[in-house]
Amino acid sequence: MPDCAHMISAPLRALSNSKRLTILRWLRDPTSHFPPQRDGDLVVDGVCVGFITKKIGLSQPAVTEHMQILADAGLVSSKKIRNWVFYKLDDEQVRTFLAALSETLEIPKPR
Amino acid sequence: MPDCAHMISAPLRALSNSKRLTILRWLRDPTSHFPPQRDGDLVVDGVCVGFITKKIGLSQPAVTEHMQILADAGLVSSKKIRNWVFYKLDDEQVRTFLAALSETLEIPKPR
DNA sequence: ATCCTATATAGGAAATATCTTATATGCCTG
DNA sequence: CAGGCATATAAGATATTTCCTATATAGGAT
Secondary structure (H helix, E strand, O other): OOOOHHHHHHHHHHHOOHHHHHHHHHHHOHHHHOOOOOOOOOOOOOEEHHHHHHHHOOOHHHHHHHHHHHHHOOOEEEEEEOOEEEEEEOHHHHHHHHHHHHHHHOOOOOO | OOOOHHHHHHHHHHHOOHHHHHHHHHHHOHHHHOOOOOOOOOOOOOEEHHHHHHHHOOOHHHHHHHHHHHHHOOOEEEEEEOOEEEEEEOHHHHHHHHHHHHHHHOOOOOO
């Protein structure tokens, strides 16, 4: 396995902001935090920017930027449907990141 | 279990800086990255500020600040011996943090 | 006491992050 | 095509982070 240091930097920076961490917690379990959507399923498609904006109380451009940072880090994926953009936690990538972080921080196994 | 959100924010901010992440990787396995110390064992006591400063190529005050951020986040512990200060990865707290982060990011189990 | 070494603190400069308002783009409806 | 809605981009203000130099503190040796 190659040195995966740079692979965890972007997610760590993305997670270092408390607003983004809050959003990720919402996306982890969207039906508990958002009302049903007409044009896209909360779980299947993700949560639209407008819902996140309303709930977090920031301007819409600020939320867009936060979501792009999360997407660039690979922690969420986005899907455009009509003129909505739905963001969804990327379970696979989250697990990969968590594994890489453990690998980076935990004491190396003796051999 | 209480909401442990704020418990992971400080470590995440501490980890979001690449210099600090590099230092943590060194501290994870100090004997592979630093020469033996006269007045404190690399593994038992930790690594002194001077060694880290020399290796990372920043000013000593910058390193001191980085180490304080890591210590405030609970990721490292410090031990003063004579006029040295040794920093050491806190395995227990690192594991606690990793578990809390997984708890925060992973899909809640159905029940 | 004086000097040398190791680390911490103070102050401030420069870079980066966060956020807002204004505007652009793109899709849908009538 | 005109208008409305959802999101993205642009520009810039403010806040925070990162880093340096200068200085303080503290222990050990001469």
